[in-house]
Amino acid sequence: MTIIGIAGKIACGKGIAAEHIVSRYHAGFIDYSQFLYQVLDIFAVPHERKHINALSIFLRATYGQGIFNNAVVRALGEHKEELVVVTGIRREQELDGLAAIPGFVFLYIESDIDTRYQRNRTAHRKPGDAEMTFDQFQEKDSDDSNRTIEGLKDRADYVVENDGTRDEFLSQVDSVIAKIVS
Amino acid sequence: MQKIVVGLTGRLASGKGTVTRHLVETYKADKTRSSDPLRATLDIFSIAQTREHLDALSTFVREAYGENVIAQAVKRYLAKSEAGVVIFDGMRRLVDVEMIRSFEHSLFIFVDTDKDIRYTRSVGRNENIGDDTMTYEDFLAKDSDEPQQQIEALKEYADVVLDNNGTPEELSKQLSEKVDAALEKLLAHQE
Numbered sequence A: 001m002t003i004i005g006i007a008g009k010i011a012c013g014k015g016i017a018a019e020h021i022v023s024r025y026h027a028g029f030i031d032y033s034q035f036l037y038q039v040l041d042i043f044a045v046p047h048e049r050k051h052i053n054a055l056s057i058f059l060r061a062t063y064g065q066g067i068f069n070n071a072v073v074r075a076l077g078e079h080k081e082e083l084v085v086v087t088g089i090r091r092e093q094e095l096d097g098l099a100a101i102p103g104f105v106f107l108y109i110e111s112d113i114d115t116r117y118q119r120n121r122t123a124h125r126k127p128g129d130a131e132m133t134f135d136q137f138q139e140k141d142s143d144d145s146n147r148t149i150e151g152l153k154d155r156a157d158y159v160v161e162n163d164g165t166r167d168e169f170l171s172q173v174d175s176v177i178a179k180i181v182s
Numbered sequence B: 001m002q003k004i005v006v007g008l009t010g011r012l013a014s015g016k017g018t019v020t021r022h023l024v025e026t027y028k029a030d031k032t033r034s035s036d037p038l039r040a041t042l043d044i045f046s047i048a049q050t051r052e053h054l055d056a057l058s059t060f061v062r063e064a065y066g067e068n069v070i071a072q073a074v075k076r077y078l079a080k081s082e083a084g085v086v087i088f089d090g091m092r093r094l095v096d097v098e099m100i101r102s103f104e105h106s107l108f109i110f111v112d113t114d115k116d117i118r119y120t121r122s123v124g125r126n127e128n129i130g131d132d133t134m135t136y137e138d139f140l141a142k143d144s145d146e147p148q149q150q151i152e153a154l155k156e157y158a159d160v161v162l163d164n165n166g167t168p169e170e171l172s173k174q175l176s177e178k179v180d181a182a183l184e185k186l187l188a189h190q191e
Helices: A014-025 A034-042 A047-064 A067-077 A093-100 A113-123 A136-140 A152-153 A166-181 B015-026 B036-044 B051-065 B069-080 B094-101 B116-123 B137-141 B146-152 B170-188
Strands: A004-009 A028-032 A083-087 A103-109 A158-161 B003-008 B030-033 B085-091 B106-111 B160-163
Touching: A004 A166, A004 B116, A004 B146, A014 A028, A014 A083, A014 A103, A028 A067, A034 A047, A034 A067, A034 B003, A034 B036, A034 B106, A047 B051, A067 A083, A067 A093, A083 A093, A083 A136, A093 A103, A093 A152, A093 B170, A103 A166, A113 A136, A152 A158, A158 A166, B003 B015, B003 B030, B003 B170, B015 B085, B015 B106, B015 B170, B030 B069, B036 B051, B036 B069, B051 B085, B069 B085, B085 B170, B106 B170, B116 B137, B160 B170
Parallel strands: A004 A083, A004 A103, A028 A083, A103 A158, B003 B085, B003 B106, B030 B085, B106 B160
Antiparallel strands: none
């Protein structure tokens, strides 16, 4: 099994890349945040940022920083695909855990903040995104859950830029996949 | 057919498992415990299901998402279950009683057993790691913590109180005379 880890800052295009790899290469898909959503669903708690953050902090503090890696390893065991995309990696520790798994390749997506800001405003993924000012975006981009992402870039096997068109971006992703699976 | 929700409680090692087995064998009952949503959460992260881990999670979810959040998760399970008889094992609070009463057909069973007998059974069965080496004093301490005290207060709300101080045959007789009779009545009422 080849595992493609994807990281990048808010609205860099992680979701589009992951979706593309899943549909074009019939890859499996795991998102670090899916485990938090699963827990919230067990208790029928709405997927609001404050609930997600409180849960994440509690789980890490109580059961150890490594538990999300345990969850990924467990989820990987349930996938039968040759290729599995793991997205939403934010911390060194998460990357350490994944890097220890045979077949792991790490892809970092880079995109400048102005492009990401515009993209975030128009993507309407979360309530309030469309009204967010540049300052608010910048603040969110460097909060506790996001500021550690950039440091992961140095450890990437591949870096793909996403400041042009969607097609340009996805064709770079395809070239990376071609190298990985060859 | 409408389902019958059976609430079951009793103190440590009172014999709830025997009652559950009877209902599963006789009525193909489905079952859930209030710890099930907590156990499912720990499973996602491969966290060991120790009493300590479950308690920490229980405290967190109730503080962060509301005191009733676990009872509500159990309620959704009970509502969704397709079995004709579904058991909520380990009711602890009055809100749990209110919750099962919110279903159209419910039966609340309290298993009543003296503490000396419960201690002997607890040591013998070793359900949780360490139970077999527990002293009588340890058992009494565990048996008198707050959740266990709350259980006792639920007895007056029970439809059926089973006295489990005798032989297995005596319990079996009560299961048939009290529990089966009550369930048959509820089932007949539905037809």
